[in-house]
Amino acid sequence: MMTHVEPWVVLAFCAAIFFIGFAGVLIRRNILIVLMSIELMLNAVNLTFVTFSKQLHHLGGQMSVFFIITVAAAESAVGLALVIAMFRTLRGVDTDQIRLLRE
């Protein structure tokens, strides 16, 4: 049986996920967790698009999600490659170790 969920509940949920992801990017020190937080932000956006799409009866939002998923995949590929390059020179994946440029 389907229960009806108010759109604003879902939208508030999306906003919460988005800001959890944003906080994760700013606060967490492990780069892999930071990459996951960026994914979290993008997926919150996807959910927002789908909710609005359902609410507006307009398929454009669901179309957008496909593109965002594709771009997010490309982004993770590049991000992980950069992490590996950094791991080779730094032997670590903590953002605390990124400090050469601040000096």
Place this chain on the structure above:
Amino acid sequence: MIMEPLKTIRPELLQLTDPQLAALLPYFVVFGGIAVVIILSVVRFMKPKWPVFFLSLLTVGFGIGAALGLLQEGASELVFNGMMVSDTYSNFFIIVFLAAAGFTILSSFRYLDHENLQHPEYYVLTLFSALGMMLMASSLDLIVLFIALELMSLAVYVLVGFRRADRRSNEAALKYFILGSAASAVLLYGAALLYGMTGSTHIRDILAFVQSHPAGLPPVYVLGAWLVIVGFLFKVAAVPFHMWMPDVYEGAPVPVTGFMTTGLKAAAFAGFVRVLLATGYGKGLSEAVQANFHDLLWVCAVLTMLVGNIVALTQTNLKRMLAYSSIAHSGYLLVGMLAGPGSEQGYAPVVMYLVAYAVMNLGAFVVLTIIADRGDSGLNLNDLSGLARRHPWLSFAMGVFMFSMAGIPPTAGFAAKYLIFYSAIQANEISLVIIAVLCSAISVYYYLRVLVYIYMRDPVGSPAASRMSVWSVAAVTVMVVLTLQIGILPAKMVSAARKAVTSL
């Protein structure tokens, strides 16, 4: 509940007519060129170095030619169901981006040899980034804009970390990647909220929504618009979203830094102007809309000019100094954006300033590329002491670029700054102009200090091995000529910029 069928996307609309194909020619040329470069770079029976270099230049050349042809016609053509437009604005910017990519390729050829980085991927990534910029200037849909932004940025993230064995390069790339991706996500969340409020991600539909609500806009709309604007402010490195820029500029290889300051910044502003107009910041719109966006952008512009210029005073590394100067120039450009709706010239001064800035800044970075030692060291002010004796021509060129960036006549920088300040006065932004002129006066100190070191100090240490290549010197010469030409006879460039913004 049944979804409304997709009325707007019909198969017959996905077929391209002849004028549409013609309008897409620059994109096809660049994309085709990239595909051939990729194939050439993996062939085994020869070294790909020379063919890849020449083919990249050829691609850029043909792309510029195609865009010039379209610019002459001056037609405006909607393509891909109205998601992209090929008009004078986008074609004008295509020329700027491709020229930036072309000069970057010219100047980095010898540099890559010297740094043991001669991989064909460098050229491929530069061209892909240029393609992303081209799409960005022509997109009329927030999702297309996002894809273009990511195409441009992802290629540049890799280019920044191109010196794989170097720790600074890695750190800069990762820092740029994390902050850049987060900013893109913020922009996208803004786009989602705009979609929810207006029912479309299309820029013109969003504008229609704004125009149908003259009394006031829903708060969610304002929040969404702000999130999109924040994403762009991050890309153009406006204070308080500028923290990444000095570090990334310092860590990236010198020619890539030059490419970022010119191409990336011009592309971000090209997209920014389109989106800002769509979110309601334009002529003839309600006071409520203007007030929503004007005041905070005003604060942002002032902070950007002040922080950029004041912090640049204390920098001794040239790359870092030019990074802060780049932030300061973003501030002047924001002045032009603020003044746009209120002055009769509209956004033409912004376009003109972007061209002038691209020319002089790219020139300065080509000079730095030539004089940098291995591993991008030797770019401190002290290392420039007595450069005039070793490289008289480069020193003269650097002098022209520094004068231009400080805004001293008869250079491109002066003409562009004059136009921006003039349009800001027309728009009654007197206090903003006063602050901008004072900041500009501060900036003269650190630009001319470079010349003091070049011309008035004795050389220190042994002169580094020179690696001037014909390509780099040709690039510098073209930039000097262009800087002086735009400065002495600005009318042609001004009318080109005016023509470009008429199609907005």
